Amino acid sequence: MRCVLVGPPGAGKGTQAQFLAAHYSIPHISTGDIFRANLKAGTDLGNQAKSFMDRGELVPDSVTNEMVKDRLTHDDVANGFLLDGFPRNVAQAEVLRAILAEKKTPLHAVLEFSLADEEIIARLLQRAEIEKREDDKEDVIKRRLEVYAEQTAPIISFYRNEGLLISISAVGNIEDITANAISALSRLEQ
Numbered sequence: 001m002r003c004v005l006v007g008p009p010g011a012g013k014g015t016q017a018q019f020l021a022a023h024y025s026i027p028h029i030s031t032g033d034i035f036r037a038n039l040k041a042g043t044d045l046g047n048q049a050k051s052f053m054d055r056g057e058l059v060p061d062s063v064t065n066e067m068v069k070d071r072l073t074h075d076d077v078a079n080g081f082l083l084d085g086f087p088r089n090v091a092q093a094e095v096l097r098a099i100l101a102e103k104k105t106p107l108h109a110v111l112e113f114s115l116a117d118e119e120i121i122a123r124l125l126q127r128a129e130i131e132k133r134e135d136d137k138e139d140v141i142k143r144r145l146e147v148y149a150e151q152t153a154p155i156i157s158f159y160r161n162e163g164l165l166i167s168i169s170a171v172g173n174i175e176d177i178t179a180n181a182i183s184a185l186s187r188l189e190q
């Protein structure tokens with residue numbers, strides 16, 4: 001199963017990705033998590049990403065694409081992967097398509113988690129209280145939502161045109177959403 005997860009910040013992609021990765025026994029690759037781990041470890045990559053993340057902007061494609069390209073050479077992706085947070089714009093989607101075409105391992109699906117704007121903001125403010133993540137401050141949240149609408153949302157039509165898009169609602173309890181995702185993905189296998 002080679003799958004991309006798409007959805008606005010706060011849609012619960014990370015939570016769902018963990019359950020889906022366990023279900024399919026494939027790695028969950030979150031570019032946000034990789035950047036945060038690098039920030040914490042004080043690596044060059046972390047330092048390059050920091051100012052963009054703090055402002056809610058995308059880290060430049062040159063940095064992000066190389067990081068993902070490298071991650072997709074690891075042995076653990078042999079049976080598939082769940083990509084969470086990448087691609088985040090059409091240029092990244094094209095790079096991903098090229099990387100996978102070269103390896104002759106195209107995507108099986110792109111799973112979109114959909115959620116109304118009001119619900120997104122409520123969830124992110126709630127998460128800010130709990131996780132105290134640097135980029136969950138109100139003005140940065142606002143910017144991340146703008147960046148999502150302007151730069152990331154266009155990948156949904158990109159993948160619809162490729163015939164890869166599956167949309168499910170991100171509202172409801174966590175187990176039901178996971179079950180919906182698995183049943184939508186299993187329809188693909190038939």
Ligand code: ADP
Nearest residue numbers: 009031032052053056057058059064085086088
């Ligand atoms: P969320 O989905 O909650 O906004 P993520 O953890 O996926 O958060 O990402 C946090 C930040 O990491 C983003 O706001 C951005 O600065 C950076 N980032 C993550 N993935 C990418 C990407 N594919 N391209 C550019 N920047 C990214």
